[in-house]
Amino acid sequence: MTDLKRALGEVVEAAFAAIGAPPELGRVTPSDRPDLADFQSNGALAAAKRLGRNPREIATAVVEQLAGDPRLAAVEIAGPGFINLKVASGALSERANGLAADPRLGAETVAAPRRVLVDYGGPNVAKPMHVGHLRASIIGESIKRLYRFRGDEVIGDAHFGDWGYQMGLLIGAVMDESPAIRTLVEAANAAGAAPADLSPLEAVSLADLDRLYPEAAAKGKADTDYRDRARRITAGLQSKQAGYYALWERFRAVTQVALERDFHALGVDFDWWKGESDVEDLIGPMVTELDAMGLLVDDQGARIIRVTRDGDKRELPPLLVVSSEGSAMYGTTDLATILDRKRQFDPHLVIYCVDQRQADHFEIVFRAACQAGYAAEGQLEHVGFGTMNGTDGKPFKTREGGVLKLNDMIEMTRDKARARLREAGLGEDMTPEEFEDIAGKVAVAALKFADLQNFRGTSYVFDLDRFTSFEGKTGPYLLYQAVRVKSLLRRAAAEGFDQGPVTVAEPAERDLVLTLDAFDAALTEAYDRYAPNALAEHAYRLSQAFSKFYAACPMLSAEPVVRSSRLTLAGATLRQLELALDLLGISVPERM
Ligand code: ARG
Numbered sequence: 001m002t003d004l005k006r007a008l009g010e011v012v013e014a015a016f017a018a019i020g021a022p023p024e025l026g027r028v029t030p031s032d033r034p035d036l037a038d039f040q041s042n043g044a045l046a047a048a049k050r051l052g053r054n055p056r057e058i059a060t061a062v063v064e065q066l067a068g069d070p071r072l073a074a075v076e077i078a079g080p081g082f083i084n085l086k087v088a089s090g091a092l093s094e095r096a097n098g099l100a101a102d103p104r105l106g107a108e109t110v111a112a113p114r115r116v117l118v119d120y121g122g123p124n125v126a127k128p129m130h131v132g133h134l135r136a137s138i139i140g141e142s143i144k145r146l147y148r149f150r151g152d153e154v155i156g157d158a159h160f161g162d163w164g165y166q167m168g169l170l171i172g173a174v175m176d177e178s179p180a181i182r183t184l185v186e187a188a189n190a191a192g193a194a195p196a197d198l199s200p201l202e203a204v205s206l207a208d209l210d211r212l213y214p215e216a217a218a219k220g221k222a223d224t225d226y227r228d229r230a231r232r233i234t235a236g237l238q239s240k241q242a243g244y245y246a247l248w249e250r251f252r253a254v255t256q257v258a259l260e261r262d263f264h265a266l267g268v269d270f271d272w273w274k275g276e277s278d279v280e281d282l283i284g285p286m287v288t289e290l291d292a293m294g295l296l297v298d299d300q301g302a303r304i305i306r307v308t309r310d311g312d313k314r315e316l317p318p319l320l321v322v323s324s325e326g327s328a329m330y331g332t333t334d335l336a337t338i339l340d341r342k343r344q345f346d347p348h349l350v351i352y353c354v355d356q357r358q359a360d361h362f363e364i365v366f367r368a369a370c371q372a373g374y375a376a377e378g379q380l381e382h383v384g385f386g387t388m389n390g391t392d393g394k395p396f397k398t399r400e401g402g403v404l405k406l407n408d409m410i411e412m413t414r415d416k417a418r419a420r421l422r423e424a425g426l427g428e429d430m431t432p433e434e435f436e437d438i439a440g441k442v443a444v445a446a447l448k449f450a451d452l453q454n455f456r457g458t459s460y461v462f463d464l465d466r467f468t469s470f471e472g473k474t475g476p477y478l479l480y481q482a483v484r485v486k487s488l489l490r491r492a493a494a495e496g497f498d499q500g501p502v503t504v505a506e507p508a509e510r511d512l513v514l515t516l517d518a519f520d521a522a523l524t525e526a527y528d529r530y531a532p533n534a535l536a537e538h539a540y541r542l543s544q545a546f547s548k549f550y551a552a553c554p555m556l557s558a559e560p561v562v563r564s565s566r567l568t569l570a571g572a573t574l575r576q577l578e579l580a581l582d583l584l585g586i587s588v589p590e591r592m
Contacts, residue, residue: 003106004095004517005030005039008071008085012041015065021047021058028085030518037076037084038514044081055081089504092513096502099516100572105579106519109151110527116152117341118144120353121268124161125275126170126209126251129262129406131396131462132355135385138451140353141268141585142532143383147351149583150527155345159337160259160275162252164330165220166213168234171247172226173216174204185243194242201250206258209251214402231325238280238328252277262406267444267585279336283328286336287321295371296321307367316360319368334365338374349379351530356384356457383530386459388451396462410443416468417442417476424470426592438589442468445475445586452584453536473540475586481543482581482588484550485574492556492567499571500564508545508552512569515545519576523583532584539580546573 009028016026025043032040044062048055059081066075071091076084099106120140123129140156148154175182180200188195195201220227237244252275263269287303290296296303301324307316320329328336341347352362362382369375387395398404417439421427427435450467454460470476504513515538522538525531555566578588 003520004071004087004091004514005521008039008087011066011069011071012043012062012083012085015062016043016047018065019047019058019061021051025050026062030514031084033084034511036078037074038087038510039085041083041085044083048081059083087510087514089510092504092510093502095517096504096513096569096572099513099576100499100502100568105572105576106516107149107523107579108520113151113153114348115345116147116154117345117347117350118147118154118156118353119159119350120144120156121158121263121270122161122354123158123255123259124166125255126162127166127213127255128206128210128258130403131388131406131409132403134266134406134409134447135388135451135456136353136355137263137266137268138448138585139383139385139456139532140351141266142448142452142535142583143351143353143530145583145585146523146526146532146535150523155271155347156269157272157274157341158259158263158270160273160277161330162248163238163276163280163328163333165230165234165327166217167237167248167251168230168232168327169216169220170209170213170251171233171237171244172230173212174208174247177208177212178203181247185247188243188246189236189241190243192242194246198246198250201247204247204250204254206254209254210405228325231323231327235323235325235327238283239326240280258407262410265410265440265444266406266447267587274337276330276333276337279333279340280328282336282339283332286339287332290321290372293372295368300324305368305371307364307371309367316364316367319364331361331365331368334361335368335372335374338365338369338380342374347379349381350375352380352382354382354384356386358382359384381530383456385456389459389461391461391463393461409447413443413447413464413468414439416464417446420468420470420476421592438592441587441589442476442479442592445479445581447475448584448586449473449475449478449536452532453540455531455533478539478543478577478581478586479588480592481546482574482577483590483592485546485570485577486588487591488550488555488570489567489574492563495556497556497567498564499568500561502565502568503561506549506553508549509566509569512545512549512573515542516572516576519580522580535580535583539577539584542573542577542580546570546577549573 005028012028013023013026017023025047026041027043028039028041030039031037044059045055048058059077062083063075071088072085073088074086078084118140121133121137123133144154144156175185184195184200220230233244237248295305297306302320303322304318304320306318319331321332323329359382366380370377390396421439446467453473467474468476470480504510519538522534525534553566555563581588
């Protein structure tokens with residue numbers, strides 16, 4: 001089922017072609033002046049230039065071609081040759097009935113579905129997830145849902161950072177702090193076998209890692225001996241020395257629990273909870289193969305791949321494949337992961353939803369992958385994003401200056417959501433469980449919508465007061481609107497009022513149907529540009545259009561025929577709004 005805008009676009013394009021003008025100039029867009037028209041086409045000016053004719057004359061010729069189309073109530077020429085289209089109410093009614101009967105609410109599927117892997121979240125084991133991972137999780141989850149909904153076969157992979165230098169740093173720090181663990185790890189390393197008694201390792205908690213990591217990272221920067229030791233431990237871990245490996249497994253276990261909790265609270269889920277460590281077996285053979293291809297170059301004891309190309313505006317550093325200590329690096333595991341995914345899933349497209357500041361890293365890895373023949377040009381796509389900033393314009397930190405942990409942020413937002421709900425007098429008649437469930441949904445909606453309403457490249461300021469407000473362009477506002485429609489429909493059902501065929505009459509009804517009509521265009525834009533903000537914008541417009549409709553068009557008190565038409569519109573609006581929100585990763589409570 002094509003949307004009205006596209007259908008009319010085709011007609012106008014054909015009319016341009018019929019008078020000898022390039023059809024693409026007939027492009028139809030929503031009108032800048034909704035009071036005068038629904039759609040417009042400005043192509044007559046460009047066509048006039050091309051054909052050396054007068055623009056009004058061209059517009060007139062096009063308008064003649066359109067005459068008699070039953071979908072158009074009026075076609076007018078404005079100014080120097082803008083064509084204004086007003087859709088006939090009958091066509092709007094028909095479209096509304098089509099949308100209401102469509103389980104996909106007007107959303108198309110892609111003509112040629114692909115296998116798509118979305119790499120997002122990217123938390124690091126042994127370090128709690130911080131707000132830097134918040135955006136990756138929110139945007140990635142939405143892109144995954146959107147691609148899947150459009151018909152692609154999609155896998156979401158968390159790609160834990162669990163195999164690099166930070167592991168060496170932490171293993172060293174834990175051993176420094178606990179003589180018992182040191183003895184156990186060293187003995188297991190020497191024996192080449194896992195420790196028989198793992199119980200001393202069980203004392204290591206996430207809080208310990210949390211506390212030790214920043215210290216160790218700082219020391220590693222300041223003290224070269226400390227850093228070199230961490231690198232040696234990293235190499236030892238990567239060659240699976242039994243003691244290091246056992247301690248590392250403990251890190252992984254304690255982190256997993258917290259990660260699952262945080263992701264769950266955010267409404268984020270993965271199909272593959274894989275990590276960098278999952279490709280460790282591939283790295284050795286890959287290095288051998290890269291060497292055989294002649295891609296590896298020795299560089300002061302390290303092995304690198306040069307990736308510069310003719311025409312580069314600046315020099316990209318090489319990919320560091322093996323460090324001088326013999327460790328695999330961040331880029332090495334990314335390269336091996338490309339191979340792994342190719343073997344496991346053979347994706348047509350891999351989308352890396354990762355901070356924009358890693359743009360060079362990905363460019364380097366992608367070029368190396370193409371050189372090695374592990375991927376084709378254009379198959380690997382870094383979808384970067386800006387930062388979430390504090391009011392100082394720098395990446396968000398706690399008042400003490402540390403990075404805020406994701407769990408703390410979620411808790412903080414929930415607190416605020418609870419307070420907002422109480423302020424609004426909501427929840428008094430609810431069980432504590434229901435109230436908590438709603439507060440959780442409000443918190444997630446607040447965080448996600450605040451993020452997704454901006455184009456991902458834009459950085460934004462963290463402002464919990466604004467994010468959680470029930471007014472303005474916020475997640476809670478959208479939930480509130482959706483809940484309002486739900487309760488209206490419940491009341492109608494309780495009265496025994498049915499939904500029936502739509503007959504569009506009032507301006508607010510026209511506007512609502514035109515907004516519903518624009519769903520697929522928003523989805524297409526979000527899909528093509530990896531830009532969930534297009535969908536967020538649509539959800540917002542839809543709730544605004546509904547709000548106007550609700551104010552202008554009484555429902556329960558209207559004549560039965562009018563009432564059933566309006567109830568159908570309300571029902572379709574609710575389903576489309578819930579669907580759009582779901583694709584943004586936001587779920588709507590039954591009531592608020
Ligand atoms: N763990 C990384 C970080 O915290 C992000 C991983 C992103 N994905 C990837 N394939 N490199 O920065």
